[in-house]
Amino acid sequence: MPRFDDSRPEMSLEEFRLLRDHVYSHCGILVHEDMKFVMERRLWPRLEALGLPDFGAYHRYLRYDAQRHAELEAAVEALTTHETYFFREPSQLKAFCDELLPVLEKRNSRLKRLRLWSAGCSSGEEAYTLAMLLKDSRRFDDWDVEVYGTDISRRVLSMARRAEYGASALRATSADLLERHFQPAGNNRVRVRDEVRSWVSFGHHNLLDETGSQLVPRMDVVFCRNVMIYFDQAARRRVLRIVRDRLVPGGYLLLGHSENLLNLGADFELVHLQGDLVYRRPELPGLTTTGGEGR
């Protein structure tokens, strides 16, 4: 059997529950019971950095220490995996390009202004992907376009701003896209080209923070893919309320393929596109909807 460092403390079930509840009350992220091992491994470096002997001491640190707020953020960062890559879920992106972009172009043609939100953007791959798709569509060349990426983790946001990526992030990126939108950055890594980066901005945001969400401008489309898997039903409802509030009437919400709004009683209508199912904030009564067929 392999030797793992035995000097590291184990996390008791009670410590797990206390830490889990603490994290949940901060940001709605729910760590399931079968994730105790993962939580233990991910928080070990925090204990090490703070020089704490065990998880009981860590819980007390989070409760009482003057640095507790910063540490809670560090804990949340450690606990949320940031696994994403460019051009993830291609069929959904194709439907977005082929069916939603023409609608958005028509809707916003007077103002020539487009706003997309990559909520829970992690290290930026999704936000840049969207900007690349908008660039490639050539529909918005002279428009005021912004793709706004937000995440609760400051660490991943700094990675997103750096815009440098390795092979794993590019595993679904074709050679021509790579050629068009990236430049070499050394050490087997690439950097997103400036013309794409100019359409993308990033900000720190807790999806459950209603006050903070007021800083997010009104959006035409929100991508919130594989983010709500971290939340329980109550937290999902709160997130969806905030997302709805940030969408313009008639604006679209795109979730991950394994997600839906069933049992969430959200204020969205389901839109059947040719290539995907998406959600839409209903138009104000009296206005007609466009794009896809609401059911």
Add this chain to the structure above:
Amino acid sequence: MNPLPEFPAEEARYRALQELDPRAAGALEVLVTGLHDESWRVRHVAAEALKRLPSSREVAERLIRVLGERGETGARNAAAEALAGLGGAALGPLVTLLGHPDPDQRKFAADILGQLGLRAAELPLVQALEDPDLNVRVAVSEALGRVGGEHSARALEGLLTDAESLLRLSALEGLALLRRPPPLPVVLAMLEDTRLQRSAFRVLGLVPEVVATERICQGLASPVRSVREAALGALGTQVALVEPARRGEVEAVVRAALRRLPDAAQRLVQALECEDVTVRSGALVSAAALGEASLALPVAEAAREDRLLREVLNTLGRLGPEGGRALLAHMADLSSPARAAAAEALADLVDPGSVTALCALLEWAEDDLRAVVVRALGRTRSPEAVPPLVDLLVAPSLAGAATRALGVLAGSNRTAVLEALEEAVTRRATSAAVAALARVGGAPALPALRQLARDAEPTWRAAAVEAAGEVDGAVGRELARAALADEAVQVRAAGVRAMGRLGGPEAGALLRPALHDEDASVRLAAVEAVGESGATDRASELEALVRHPDGALAVAAVRALARLGMAGPGVLMDAAAHPDAEVVKAALSAGALSAVGVELAVALLGHPRWDVRAAAARVLGDAGGPERLDVARRALEAEADALARQTLSDAVERLSRR
């Protein structure tokens, strides 16, 4: 109240239902009308609202009438959804529905009872297995798997010999859900039926015996991918159930089976990309048994699923130095979770040749990954790892890990480590080098530490004071005493901590001013130091702090008094009355083995916080006498929290043995 108004738009009808007051007269009928709406959104919001109505038999019966409306598929499904959310109120009417003349209605009843998952439905469902309609019997069988219980398990087992393969299949699936495998010969016989094979493998995985492993391994050799994956899923399930001591037996069987397959590694790569987590888990177990280094990258990528992290780390650890080299060479290509797992495993896979690659990784890796890489560097046993580790002492988040890594490295490269640390201290690179120098250098480092304790910079003074005590008690006390009067907070705090660790007859007197320090962090450190040093002469000051509104101070005071052996009844009672639950738990912990502590535990079994109740139960189990059994049992009956229940259950079990 009128039925749902004829609004022109779906959105308006949706809003009307959402804003409907469920207590208003006629609300039930309005919502039932909503169940019939052409829009799924309106039907869904109606179903949601029905779940929120005051739960009653009347609502359940009304919804059951909707189930009977043939041709109204949308309404029937929405009614079923609402019924599944009604809980116990729906139980009686649904059990009655199991006797309805229409088999469609009976099937609905079974499906919804399954979704409700109430144990009270167990016997009626078992009886419904006699239903003349096959579809109903299958639905009942599936429901039994969700409802659970002894009767369900026995009934499902009885169905395994039914003539209808659909029933046998649903019974197998039900037993898999209940995690109740039938006798091994029965499962082995079912594996011969291709229609039942996947489910039979699922159940076979629940049998933690080598005989079962051998049969699973036959599945690994199947030319049919779905069978191979079912077998791997069974293996993943089985390994989780096998005692760690017997895992080697299982792996030996798997290894022998895989070595007979020319394309085993290829097949495992394919399985590691499977959607099903249990299949990937089985593939990881197989990869560990095979010890094939070429699988390192796909194995690491399996860490993208959090639940597989333990198995991934175990498997990577089995791939040897060659696996380690493969990981190191491709770190940039791995996804973030895979990199984290690979880095964790590398600590056990590195050798002196790994330093360059590890240092390259430090150039770009994320912070949390770097901490793990630092650990790996310490295990390379190479003198080349010394300079980068010393350089890393300047990073606050990595200083602790780098210090420890240098300590490990000094085991094989003491001179190189020492010289590098002395040089780092001389050029004032980072105060973290002081702790490392003391740890590695020992007594010969004392002159340097004395000098640093008089440095102009408080950071260096503080580091020297803390480090000196680790090397020599007398010198440590001398420097700590001086530090207690330092003008800088961080130096006073370091002096307090050092004094706490070193103790001695004067510790109490020396720590007294620190207990009243103007800075809160020094006061808190002083409370802890009093406990650690055994300064019983300061107990009265700590007793006063037990009632302090600052929970941190109060907890520290209770813990310190406990260490001094002076947490008497008064202290425990004061602490138990504190509004902060952490202080209450500290009181329980402090009084764990005393009669007062047991009294306190009994009183706190009804505390509103689950963690306090669990702590109280633990004290009762540790120190209570048999006369406490009744009170523990009563608490167990009333306990709703799973973890507190478990602790209470343990306590009851231990008390009943006394």
